Amino acid sequence: MLMAAALAAPALPAFSAGETPAAPTKAAKPDLVKGEASYAAVCVACHGADGNSAIPVNPKLSQQHPEYLVKQLQEFKSGKRSNAIMTGFASMLTDEDMKNISYWAASKPATPGTSTDKALVALGERIYRGGIADRQIAACAGCHSPNGAGIPSQYPRLSGQHADYTVSQLNMFRDGSRANSLQMTQVAAKLNDREIKAVADYIAGLR
Numbered sequence: 332m333l334m335a336a337a338l339a340a341p342a343l344p345a346f347s348a349g350e351t352p353a354a355p356t357k358a359a360k361p362d363l364v365k366g367e368a369s370y371a372a373v374c375v376a377c378h379g380a381d382g383n384s385a386i387p388v389n390p391k392l393s394q395q396h397p398e399y400l401v402k403q404l405q406e407f408k409s410g411k412r413s414n415a416i417m418t419g420f421a422s423m424l425t426d427e428d429m430k431n432i433s434y435w436a437a438s439k440p441a442t443p444g445t446s447t448d449k450a451l452v453a454l455g456e457r458i459y460r461g462g463i464a465d466r467q468i469a470a471c472a473g474c475h476s477p478n479g480a481g482i483p484s485q486y487p488r489l490s491g492q493h494a495d496y497t498v499s500q501l502n503m504f505r506d507g508s509r510a511n512s513l514q515m516t517q518v519a520a521k522l523n524d525r526e527i528k529a530v531a532d533y534i535a536g537l538r
Contacts, residue, residue: 359427361397366435369428373420374436382436387495394441398484400433403511412511444491446536448528455533458526468521471530474514479537490537497531 370382374392378384382393392400406412407421424432446452460477462470471489475481479490489497503509504519505527522530 361430361434362427363431363435363438365428366431366433369424370432370435373423374432377416378436381439383439383442384493387493388499389493390496391441391444391492392436393439395433395437395488396481396483397430397433397437399481399487400436401429404429404433406511412509441488441491443538444493444535446532447494448532451525451529451532452536454526455529455531458522458530459533463521463526466521469518471534479534489534492534494528494531494535497534498527501527501531 370378377386377389378392382391382395384391403412404421404424405426407414407417408424410418421429446455458468459471462468462473474486475489476486479488479492481488500509501515501519501522504512504515505522507516510516519527
């Protein structure tokens with residue numbers, strides 16, 4: 332019985348005299364100083380000095396989950412997410428650059444946004460918080476949280492994002508020109524133009 336147990340036990344790695352197992356490699360911490368310098372060189376013109384874009388069609392990056400930003404930059408570089416301008420910039424960045432930029436942007440506080448179309452806010456709030464059950468449209472809050480803070484590493488922060496940018500991304504998910512999130516493609520496919528505008532406007536005022 333003991334012999335059988337011994338034979339069944341997994342073999343341990345062998346080390347020669349004086350040799351010790353290699354310590355696991357720790358991922359390098361993001362360098363925020365380098366991140367700020369890279370951001371100033373590559374991102375500032377479109378996304379603002381502190382990640383709070385003043386251009387409604389360009390997203391705010393401040394306070395966004397850094398893992399999400401890294402993922403998007405990697406997918407722009409690989410072509411999984413299509414955007415000619417962003418692909419050009421991302422292609423110049425190393426993985427380290429992406430990490431440094433993303434963590435620097437995440438460290439900056441986001442400026443609050445405002446809803447601009449008051450007539451649509453109530454509709455947007457209903458969809459964001461409760462979805463549309465009879466059309467099997469899930470509530471946005473389920474993934475992005477009731478206040479738009481999102482879930483780190485999984486779902487992006489939406490709170491205060493420019494409505495114009497959100498509308499453009501939902502339209503791209505709906506028509507298939509943005510194809511890097513199956514969940515969002517499935518949700519956007521069921522929304523009409525008015526609903527997309529309503530949700531985007533509600534999101535802009537979240538805080």
